[in-house]
Amino acid sequence: MTTPALQQQPTPERFFNAINAYELTEAIKSAVELEIFTAIAEANTTSAMIAKRCEAAERGVRILCDFLTIHCFLIKEGAHYALAPDSALFLNRHSPAYVGTATEFLLTPWLRECHAQLTEAVRRGGTALSAGMLEPENPDWVKFANGMMPLMQRPSEMIAAELRKGGEAHKVLDIAACHGIFGISVAKQNPSAHIYASDWKNVLEVAQKNAKAMGVGDRYHLLPGSAFETDFGIGYDLALITNFLHAFDPPTCATLMRKVHVALNPGGRVAIAEFVPNADRVSPPTAAAFSLMMLAATPSGDAYTFAELENISKDAGFARVELAAQEIGINRLVIAYR
């Protein structure tokens, strides 16, 4: 990102590039669909070799690979392409950290349409579309659960490790469990812990399948239905709320947090993984920018600052709220103590 102050003379170049920014979205999507990164990982390094492996035209591959090089996803030396380090780890289908599956949800037509109507969303102060994603049993959340797990694998392990430092967990509530990976990682690092996963019934089928596959199925329990209505029970020492509060306004968040407060034992903790911008709301860039996604896609969601999450938690009765020092992938970890 260039800062305007560094420019010698104003040019419309940044405007031109910003208007065409959607080309990068399409280029990454196409590269994932055609398995360009995987082809290069398999030692196909020229456009001719990649084209053969990907069943595409050499000319098309050459232009796409040059574009990906311009955006630093590839490295070009002479006529040979190589993978940038993060492309090698996350975009090669043979890598255990492959995240290419996330494109299906992140670019679901409904989400694209929300942004196509961004002007109306700015006018209204909330999504121009109907509740959509927040409706019960919405199949897009099954797509999300299937597609986003790889992106969250490493963050979930980091969060589980951070929480483990504060003591062993025995009964864990995982709200908006989704693919289940956050609760599953806690289960793996806390051998006696039982996980109670809350989400829509169709989504929990994905989480349960993952829990079984990862060897914690016998300690995995389902709480199907809306997190705002389901009876969580009591006696939890840990609750997880991962990338969920951003979909709601602060009073709604506080309502949920109050419900969690009741379910926790004294001394119990809530781990909130979220996009947490600084107080200026414009840094760090990825967390701060997430606010626009919520404007486009939800009636009143937002990326909340730590002060806002602290207020929400204290409104709900929590005694103390902390921001973990380490970044967790593109999220931060906030811990509220009952």
Place this chain on the structure above:
Amino acid sequence: MTTPALQQQPTPERFFNAINAYELTEAIKSAVELEIFTAIAEANTTSAMIAKRCEAAERGVRILCDFLTIHCFLIKEGAHYALAPDSALFLNRHSPAYVGTATEFLLTPWLRECHAQLTEAVRRGGTALSAGMLEPENPDWVKFANGMMPLMQRPSEMIAAELRKGGEAHKVLDIAACHGIFGISVAKQNPSAHIYASDWKNVLEVAQKNAKAMGVGDRYHLLPGSAFETDFGIGYDLALITNFLHAFDPPTCATLMRKVHVALNPGGRVAIAEFVPNADRVSPPTAAAFSLMMLAATPSGDAYTFAELENISKDAGFARVELAAQEIGINRLVIAYR
């Protein structure tokens, strides 16, 4: 743009941001539609003031303005927004250099659809859609002519000044004249020059209107029809081919250049304004990236290197080809001499 080599540890953050790059397209488009930049130029500096001026929700404006700040189109200090220097010059409707009108063409649905089918374009090595833009009298070119002139005003003056150094022009052929600004700028800097503008009939109506408005209507002549079929006549000392060759493959470009060669007097020049990437095809970024636009939108167009443009010109009979030192906005200027 961060270079992968600088990253401490690979994270999927760049992938996540690249997939969501289309949000910047939509944000700039919405800001132009809502006149956010113009509102700030009019001294509305808080989200409440901007919201009132733009008839939008304060919450929506705050989130959009923060997003524009993250991408350096605005500057935020406390609760106040200001325009970055290039936003002030190009995105304030009251500025004579306002380029907001370009969004209508740059984001025309046909062009978006071309990119939505980028995977198929890579497979084919050319646009997945029918010829579309290249069809006679396509109304999108009228949109282009109306919308893009402000973006090309300053570059056209720079090109005319550069060409003036090589001598006065008397009879000038302007191929793919579009809004006409390139030929009009030459006419303004060469008081005896007559401009012969070639483009589709419906597009030339825009150029002629602009020529009249800018005081050169009496020296402005129309050559309606395809540049490949129209009889240009002879006796030209200068021809302009601005952002046109990129739509065609090299043999087709050479065919057109041969036709221009015949129309020029001995010693005559062709000025080619183009996106000209370096020989590595991945720098400078804006020129090199334009190749993807051509892959998506044309059967066989490309952003040509200087060596390629030189070969095309020499194939067509030109004796000498030069690359002007100075960048012309997002273009470079190549001059071929008969």
